[in-house]
Amino acid sequence: MNGAHLHLLVNHFPIVGVILATLVLIAGFIFKNTSVKVTALGLYVFSALSSIASYLTGEQAEEVVEHLAGISETLIHTHEEFAEFFHITTLILGALALLTLILHYRRSPYVRYLFIAIFIAAAVDIYAAKQTGSSGGEIRHSEIRQGSGIIQLDTQQEGVRHKDDDDDDD
Secondary structure (H helix, E strand, O other): OOHHHHHHHHOHHHHHHHHHHHHHHHHHHHHOOHHHHHHHHHHHHHHHHHHHHHHHHHHHHHHHHOOOOOOOHHHHHHHHHHHHHHHHHHHHHHHHHHHHHHHHHOOOOOHHHHHHHHHHHHHHHHHHHHHHHHHHHHHHOHHHOOOOOOOOOOOOOOOOOOHHHHHHHO
């Protein structure tokens, strides 16, 4: 297993984790269920921890793929920039979730406001996750790059005659 493989194994956890945690948090708000909201906090902490693993394996993945044909240094750099922002926002979200967990168990009256702050931070983090995941996918998947719908097809090869070419001679 090389660095790229390891990165591919762990990089989905923070993205999926933040999205799942936010859906759980929304369910907690809808059903007015504190236990469900606390579960979301645990998922945010997990996402932050998995973000560390994903971020640390990114450099190893770059070393494996940067010399492969069709790999753009520009795409890698773009992905690194988005990944750094996503990593930071996920760590902040995880720390905020951990703080909220601690204050919840200490029965602080500020917990309700922290849940709102977490929801707002999660919205920003989901946007960062989308940008990071998309830019990472573009490195190896040219079909998802912007403008990839434009495909140049060479229908005639030099030295190859097509049956329709003979029809013009009559």
